[in-house]
Every structure is written in C-alpha cells, then in structure tokens.
Amino acid sequence: xxxxxxxxxxxxxxxxxxxxxxxxxxxxxxxxxxxxxxxxxxxxxxxxxxxxxxxxxxxxxxxxxxxxxxxxxxxxxxxxxxxxxxxxxxxxxxxxxxxxxxxxxxxxxxxxxxxxxxxxxxxxxxxxxxxxxxxxxxxxxxxxxxxxxxxxxxxxxxxxxxxxxxxxxxxxxxxxxxxxxxxxxxxxxxxxxxxxxxxxxxxxxxxxxxxxxxxxxxxxxxxxxxxxxxxxxxxxxxxxxxxxxxxxxxxxxxxxxxxxxxxxxxxxxxxxxxxxxxxxxxxxxxxxxxxxxxxxxxxxxxxxxxxxxxxxxxxxxxxxxxxxxxxxxxxxxxx
Amino acid sequence: xxxxxxxxxxxxxxxxxxxxxxxxxxxxxxxxxxxxxxxxxxxxxxxxxxxxxxxxxxxxxxxxxxxxxxxxxxxxxxxxxxxxxxxxxxxxxxxxxxxxxxxxxxxxxxxxxxxxxxxxxxxxxxxxxxxxxxxxxxxxxxxxxxxxxxxxxxxxxxxxxxxxxxxxxxxxxxxxxxxxxxxxxxxxxxxxxxxxxxxxxxxxxxxxxxxxxxxxxxxxxxxxxxxxxxxxxxxxxxxxxxxxxxxxxxxxxxxxxxxxxxxxxxxxxxxxxxxxxxxxxxxx
Numbered sequence: 007x008x009x010x011x012x013x014x015x016x017x018x019x020x021x022x023x024x025x026x027x028x029x030x031x032x033x034x035x036x037x038x039x040x041x042x043x044x045x046x047x048x049x050x051x052x053x054x055x056x057x058x059x060x061x062x063x064x065x066x067x068x069x070x071x072x073x074x075x076x077x078x079x080x081x082x083x084x085x086x087x088x089x090x091x092x093x094x095x096x097x098x099x100x101x102x103x104x105x106x107x108x109x110x111x112x113x114x115x116x117x118x119x120x121x122x123x124x125x126x127x128x129x130x131x132x133x134x135x136x137x138x139x140x141x142x143x144x145x146x147x148x149x150x151x152x153x154x155x156x157x158x159x160x161x162x163x164x165x166x167x168x169x170x171x172x173x174x175x176x177x178x179x180x181x182x183x184x185x186x187x188x189x190x191x192x193x194x195x196x197x198x199x200x201x202x203x204x205x206x207x208x209x210x211x212x213x214x215x216x217x218x219x220x221x222x223x224x225x226x227x228x229x230x231x232x233x234x235x236x237x238x239x240x241x242x243x244x245x246x247x248x249x250x251x252x253x254x255x256x257x258x259x260x261x262x263x264x265x266x267x268x269x270x271x272x273x274x275x276x277x278x279x280x281x282x283x284x285x286x287x288x289x290x291x292x293x294x295x296x297x298x299x300x301x302x303x304x305x306x307x308x309x310x311x312x313x314x315x316x317x318x319x320x321x322x323x324x325x326x327x328x329x330x331x332x333x334x335x336x337x338x339x340x341x
Numbered sequence: 342x343x344x345x346x347x348x349x350x351x352x353x354x355x356x357x358x359x360x361x362x363x364x365x366x367x368x369x370x371x372x373x374x375x376x377x378x379x380x381x382x383x384x385x386x387x388x389x390x391x392x393x394x395x396x397x398x399x400x401x402x403x404x405x406x407x408x409x410x411x412x413x414x415x416x417x418x419x420x421x422x423x424x425x426x427x428x429x430x431x432x433x434x435x436x437x438x439x440x441x442x443x444x445x446x447x448x449x450x451x452x453x454x455x456x457x458x459x460x461x462x463x464x465x466x467x468x469x470x471x472x473x474x475x476x477x478x479x480x481x482x483x484x485x486x487x488x489x490x491x492x493x494x495x496x497x498x499x500x501x502x503x504x505x506x507x508x509x510x511x512x513x514x515x516x517x518x519x520x521x522x523x524x525x526x527x528x529x530x531x532x533x534x535x536x537x538x539x540x541x542x543x544x545x546x547x548x549x550x551x552x553x554x555x556x557x558x559x560x561x562x563x564x565x566x567x568x569x570x571x572x573x574x575x576x577x578x579x580x581x582x583x584x585x586x587x588x589x590x591x592x593x594x595x596x597x598x599x600x601x602x603x604x605x606x607x608x609x610x611x612x613x614x615x616x617x618x619x620x621x622x623x624x625x
Contacts, residue, residue, distance in 0.1 A: 093393065305571065
C-alpha cells in the first residue's frame with residue numbers, strides 16, 4: 007500500500023525452527039488506523055461471537071465481524087438452508103438475526119466485556135435503514151468499524167442487491183458514512199457477481215468507504231439428485247469456502263492494483279473467501295489485503311480464526327517479514 | 342450451551358453392527374461430561390478435505406474410565422462413508438459433548454423409549470439413567486427392515502418390555518414403531534415417552550403421547566453444517582415458554598426437545614406467526 011517494501015529474502019525451504027515467531031509485528035492497517043492483528047471472522051460465520059468464544063478468546067483476534075445486523079428481528083429462510091459442495095458450501099440462510107435493538111442491548115455489550123473489537127456488519131432493505139443502524143451504533147463500546155453488506159436485496163429496486171451497481175453502492179456507503187461515528191471506519195463488503203469489481207470499489211471509496219471487504223459469496227445452486235429438486239429451499243444460494251478462494255484472490259489483486267495505479271484511491275482491503283490456513287491468508291495479503299477474515303472454515307474448525315493467525319505469523323516469519331504491513335501487496339512488486 | 346472440547350480423538354474401533362458401524366474413540370475429557378442425548382460433531386478428512394461440513398452423531402456410549410465415547414455411523418451420506426475408511430489409530434477431529442441433553446424429571450420415572458432405526462443409540466444410556474434413579478423403562482424399536490434395527494439385545498438386557506416393529510415384517514410386529522405405541526404406553530403405565538429417529542416418527546410419537554396425556558421428549562436428527570450453533574442450518578420452528586414461536590437450533594437448543602413445543606407440521610417453512618417472519622415478507 008505504501009510503496010514497495012524491501013524485497014524479502016528468498017526462502018524456498020524455510021526452516022520453522024530457525025525463525026523467531028515473536029519477532030513479527032502483526033499490527034494491521036484498518037480504515038485510517040490499525041488493529042493489533044489482521045485476522046477477523048467473516049460475517050455470518052461466527053454468529054455474535056458467543057459460540058466461537060468457547061474455542062478461542064475473542065480478544066486475541068484482530069476483530070470479530072458479526073452476523074449482519076438489520077433493523078428488525080428476521081426469521082430467515084426456510085430449511086434446507088445449506089448444502090455441501092466440493093470444497094465449499096451453498097447457503098440461503100436469509101440474514102436471520104435479532105434486530106439492531108437487541109443487538110446493541112444484549113450482544114454488543116457481551117462482546118465488549120470480553121475485549122472483542124467488533125466490526126458490525128449492517129444491512130437494510132432501503133438506504134435509510136443502513137444509515138439508521140449506523141447511527142444507532144454511534145458511541146457504542148466495542149465497535150471498531152462498520153461493514154455495509156451490499157449483498158442485501160434492495161426493496162426499491164426489485165430486490166436486486168445494492169452492491170450490483172456503482173450507483174446504489176455509492177448511495178449506501180455515502181449514507182452510512184454520514185450517520186456513522188466519524189471516529190470509526192466504514193467498510194463496503196463487495197460482491198464478486200459483477201462485471202467489474204474495480205468499478206464498484208471505486209464508487210464505494212468515492213462515497214467515503216474507509217476500507218473494502220472482499221469478497222461476499224458467489225451466487226450458485228445445487229440440485230439434489232435424490233429428491234430431484236433444488237437442494238436449498240431458497241433454490242439458489244451463496245457459494246463460499248476454499249472453492250471460491252481463487253476468485254477472491256483475483257478480486258483483491260485487481261482492486262489493489264487499481265489502487266497502486268491511482269485508478270482507485272488507496273484504502274485497506276479486508277480479504278476473505280475460502281481462507282482455511284495461514285498460507286491461504288498469506289495469499290490474500292500478498293495480493294493486497296491488509297486484513298483477512300475466516301468464514302466457512304469456522305464450520306469445519308471453530309478454532310480456525312486463531313489458528314490461521316498463528317499460522318500466518320509463522321508464514322511471515324519464515325519469509326523474513328518482520329512487519330505484517332510489509333507483506334501487504336508484495337505480489338505486486340516489480341519482477 | 343454445553344461446554345464442548347475440540348480435540349484429535351484416536352479411533353480405537355470401527356465395527357459393523359447390522360446396517361451400521363460402531364465407532365469407538367479415545368477422547369480424554371469428554372466422556373465424564375456426556376449426558377444422554379448429547380452429540381458429537383466430527384470433521385471429515387484432514388485439513389485439506391473437500392468435505393467441509395461437520396457430521397453430527399448421537400453419543401451412544403460414554404465411558405469416563407476408559408476415556409472413550411462411541412458413536413453409531415449410518416453410511417448413507419458420503420461424509421459418513423468417508424469416516425468408514427478410517428482405521429484404528431487414525432486421528433478424528435471431534436467436538437463434544439454438544440447440544441442439550443434429554444430432560445429428566447426428579448424422582449423415579451416410568452418411561453417408554455421409542456426409536457426409529459439407529460435412533461435407539463441415544464436411548465440406552467437414558468434407560469440406564471432412569472433405572473439408576475429407581476424408575477423403569479419399556480422400549481419400542483422400529484425400523485424399515487430387521488437389518489436397520491439397532492440394539493434389540495441391549496434393550497432386552499434392560500427390560501422384558503421390548504417391542505420390535507419392522508415395516509417389511511422381517512422382525513417383530515409388521516408396521517411402524519407408532520403402531521403399538523398407545524397400547525404400550527398404557528401397558529407399562531408410562532409417565533413419559535422419549536423418542537429418537539426420523540422427523541416423521543417423532544411427530545407421530547408426540548401426537549400420540551399428547552392424545553394419551555403423556556409427556557413426550559424427543560431427540561431430532563437433522564442435517565447440521567457446524568454442530569456448534571453458528572451456521573443456522575438446523576433450525577426448527579418451536580413454541581417458547583412465552584408462547585412465541587421462534588426458529589430454534591437443533592444443535593444448541595436441541596437436539597432434545599419437549600416434542601409438544603415443536604411445530605411439526607410447519608417444518609421446512611417459515612410460519613407467518615414466527616418471530617421475525619414479518620421481516621421476511623409475511624403479513625402481520
């Protein structure tokens with residue numbers, strides 16, 4: 007992000023025993039500030055934190071991204087809601103949740119008490135609903151950022167996702183930025199199901215986004231060959247997991263490249279999509295992500311977020327990085 | 342919520358039992374906290390496995406002295422079939438105990454335990470607990486075929502009151518497990534019925550128990566993706582103590598429920614009066 011770092015030593019066969027793991031400064035750019043380390047949880051994959059807190063102390067993660075908070079309690083979609091696919095899964099859960107009022111009264115204080123740094127995923131069916139939730143989060147302890155989930159269906163545009171075009175993406179981010187606490191960053195969560203993710207990224211940054219979360223799930227579908235019907239009650243659903251990692255890395259790389267060239271103003275990117283190990287996370291970092299979020303892997307391994315952090319630290323040390331920030335975008339260095 | 346542990350358990354034994362396999366795992370720190378109805382969630386394959394979702398299995402037996410738990414694996418799903426390729430000594434990533442166990446009233450209890458297929462696996466430790474508390478049990482073990490029955494001998498070792506049903510008549514009474522249910526409840530003077538098996542069976546058992554004025558508890562068997570309460574795959578519509586219907590998670594609030602709380606006829610739908618249904622477009 008800030009120019010080309012010193013070339014890292016070429017360690018083709020790193021010797022883990024020979025490296026000092028404690029020496030890596032994991033401080034990660036986040037909005038205009040920093041977090042103690044780059045690892046978060048992806049929205050919808052860690053609930054409001056209570057379940058995964060049984061497997062790792064939440065305060066040790068850089069941040070925890072909540073399930074998407076909407077204005078009112080939502081039941082979500084009927085079952086079946088998920089289906090396993092090769093190296094991934096489909097979900098049509100339907101953004102179920104407790105609603106913003108319950109969240110700020112019961113879930114957020116619980117997270118704050120545990121020292122968790124909370125990136126609150128927010129959505130609404132109208133632009134004003136996004137903005138209203140951002141307003142209700144002003145001054146709440148524990149909140150370190152807002153992530154606007156642009157994949158939410160737009161009530162005023164035939165239920166098409168806000169994030170599907172630059173204009174509606176701009177409207178949401180501008181409205182959230184206006185009402186959100188000015189001290190905390192607003193991230194735009196981008197969908198890959200668009201012609202040009204860079205174009206949407208540019209619109210979001212222009213609207214005032216302090217960071218970009220990339221990527222949301224890809225729209226997919228499976229048909230159950232036993233019942234001979236769609237596998238999900240919602241018919242189509244979001245594809246996640248390692249199966250989508252190459253798509254996610256490509257999106258991060260493209261947008262980071264556009265930032266380096268000046269086509270898009272520079273803001274930190276939170277990379278996500280199929281991260282299961284420290285090396286998966288490192289791929290995103292090298293492609294240009296200043297943070298990484300662990301999503302579907304949590305279903306396989308609830309202790310994955312903290313494990314990924316430890317593995318990422320080791321992977322950075324093995325490659326000679328003493329600062330996490332130096333690895334960000336390293337894949338873009340001149341050959 | 343139960344406080345589960347995640348560990349690399351060691352596979353000690355994998356033995357065919359009728360249509361199923363019994364899997365015995367060494368899992369230190371788990372067995373002493375298992376109550377009847379708890380389950381375990383197993384990862385399939387190693388860290389590179391293409392099957393990401395955990396498979397949930399009722400804990401059949403838990404032996405604190407031997408530090409083991411045993412599960413019954415039905416190989417009808419590709420993940421379970423993969424688990425059957427494991428060999429003794431192999432590590433198995435296990436999270437247990439999970440879920441809410443069967444509720445048991447204080448004092449001696451006379452209960453009828455009704456199983457469909459390998460649902461019986463959850464009921465034998467429950468039967469032992471009821472008997473240890475001075476109560477008594479009867480069983481109805483039902484399955485489609487004789488091969489899919491599990492544990493008839495284990496039931497008979499606990500009580501003479503064992504009825505067997507198969508849909509094809511290959512063993513016991515020809516018909517479903519619910520066929521002799523009302524009569525069996527009266528015959529043993531049951532105060533409660535506990536059931537485990539397919540959803541249709543649990544719905545019918547609950548209906549008959551309600552008609553007979555007997556409390557009905559059940560352990561649901563439903564697909565889960567994580568087993569720990571985050572993925573929200575396993576939700577069922579249920580009536581809360583406040584009278585409000587909500588989606589509840591089979592993996593956390595269940596798998597053991599008071600059957601009369603489950604809205605069996607609304608499974609697979611979002612009833613219009615469910616908490617949060619309005620936001621999904623249901624009219625108020």
